[in-house]
Amino acid sequence: MTKDPIKKAKNGTYYFRANLGYAGNGKKIQKYQSGFKTKKEAREEYYKLLLMKPDEFEASENKMLFKQYVEELFLPWYRSKVKMRTYENRLHSVLKHFPYFYKLAVCDIEPIHVQKWQLKLSTNLKPSYVRSIQGLFSLAMDRAVILGIALTNPSKIIGNVKKQKQEVDFWTKEEFEKVISLIYKEDFYQHFLFMSLWLLFMTGMRIGEATAVQWDDLDFETGVLSIDKSLYYKNQNDYRFTEPKTKASVRHIVLDKTTLVLLKEWRNVQQKVVKTGFIMSYNGIPTQKYTIAHAIERYAKKAGVHRIRIHALRHSHASLLISMGENPLIIKERLGHEDIETTLGTYGHLYPNSNFQVADKLNGVIDFEPAKQNFDTSPRNQFTVDYLRRTEKKKCNESAMAK
Known part of the structure; x- marks a missing residue:
């Protein structure tokens, strides 16, 4: 009785070893295959191999899976x-x-x-x-x-699937206010979370840029924050600075006075607990993005606002600037976009009332008095000549009827 060539592995899958004859050089040809989910699937592949000629099999062996x-x-x-x-x-x-x-x-x-x-x-x-x-x-x-x-x-x-315009998710100013108002700054860890969310919302930095920012990158006198690096973070023992996403990512962000006051306050508290050069740190090492993501989830639920991703804080900053009427070129520079097309392509739809605002501004901007006589005696085209003739004829008929 012939043994069944199809065997069952310990993990529940099936395998076989097929003897396929001899090659031209006399070498025995064997083929081992495994990982089949069913015995039927393995058997079908087994017999398929047996039907192949040695030279066909040799040719197939030269193909890279x-x-x-x-x-x-x-x-x-x-x-x-x-x-x-x-x-x-x-x-x-x-x-x-x-x-x-x-x-x-x-x-x-x-x-x-x-x-x-x-x-x-x-x-x-x-x-x-x-x-x-x-x-x-x-x-x-x-x-x-x-x-x-x-x-x-x-x-x-x-070809690839059709590209769809994605809706930009963000927190409005009012939603962010609800979230940030629930964070208790008297608690050291919550103070860290407060400062992290505030900094991301008020600067529009990418999370890799924000976690890489150090106190030396900030000039408190001028309020200028220098962005010239990003952070690669794998785990607590494996992290390092990397180049920014693009050349345009290297930029300077001017911080508002409120943010500067909050940062000074955080620095004083942080340095009493841990000595570190990283602004967004509570334990001496850079913050991993999951820490921020979990905080967003928790506080969004507490505040009764929708949950957003970390990157949506960057969108939130852009949305805030747009609602304040900022020029797209300023937003481009602040966010570190390569070109204005990226900025407008991403946030252009957040200008829903801009056409109406433009119309209001244009209303009455031109000052003129209508002409009292005809100053143009140049030749008229056929349409206007015919129109004038019909108009004159109509006036004559109306005048005759009136008599």
């Missing part, structure tokens, strides 16, 4: 091209969604595979997230084409 390509070639290359924080944030997406193609050879991935994957992702994920994942996949396939592992990029043939 997408899994191997991602792990050995793409990720190491991608890691060298982006900031560590970017790499680590996107690594999770790669490991979660790229396995859809892992059993395929890179050169065998076709547009139909990408289409089905895209539809599967779009079932329960936001379009913006699907776009970012497929953008990473497309980058991986572009690199495969450059390396000669694939002939074309099937992702580009299919």
Whole structure:
């Protein structure tokens, strides 16, 4: 009785080892595959391999599987091209969604595979997230084409999902006031949270910029805060300064007097408890973003306002400036945007009454007196000549009827 080649592993999956004959050089060809969810799936793959000719199998062996390509070639290359924080944030997406193609050879991935994957992702994920994942996949396939592992990029043939205009989430001035009024500054830790939320709301800094800011970056006499670095934070023992997001991110923010007073107060309290150069710190090391996120969640619930993400505090600052009538160019410089298009593209819709305000300002701005006689004797076009004739004829008829 022949033994069943399909075996069950301890983790509940199935595997097999297939003897596929001998290659041209006399070497025995064996193939081991594992990780099948069902015995039927493993058996189908087993018999599929048995039907292959040795030379066909040798040719297939020369193809690199997408899994191997991602792990050995793409990720190491991608890691060298982006900031560590970017790499680590996107690594999770790669490991979660790229396995859809892992059993395929890179050169065998076709547009139909990408289409089905895209539809599967779009079932329960936001379009913006699907776009970012497929953008990473497309980058991986572009690199495969450059390396000669694939002939074309099937992702580009299919195209990405349609980009949707996202609504900018933020706290209004009134909502922020409700939240900040609930934080008890007499408690050291809550004082730290108060200052962190206040600084983010009143400056519009990115969280990486804010956690990197040190007391030496602030000139209390002029009120100028210098932004020239960001912070990479992995854990309490692994954090370091990195370059800002863009060249435009290097900037100077002038702080208002109230914020300066609050910062002086916080510095005096902080330095009595812990010696640190970081403004946003209660324990001597930089603050991790989860600490701020949890604080936002807790105090938003207590204040009865909607929860926002940390980055929405940056949007809140921009919204505040817009409501105060600030020029978009000032907002661009304060936020550190590369160009005005980014500022207007993100926050342009927050100017809902600007057209009406412009109309009010234009009303009566031009001072003139209507002409009392015709100063233009230049030739008239056919339409105006015909119009004048009809007008004169109408006047004559009305005059005749009146008699």
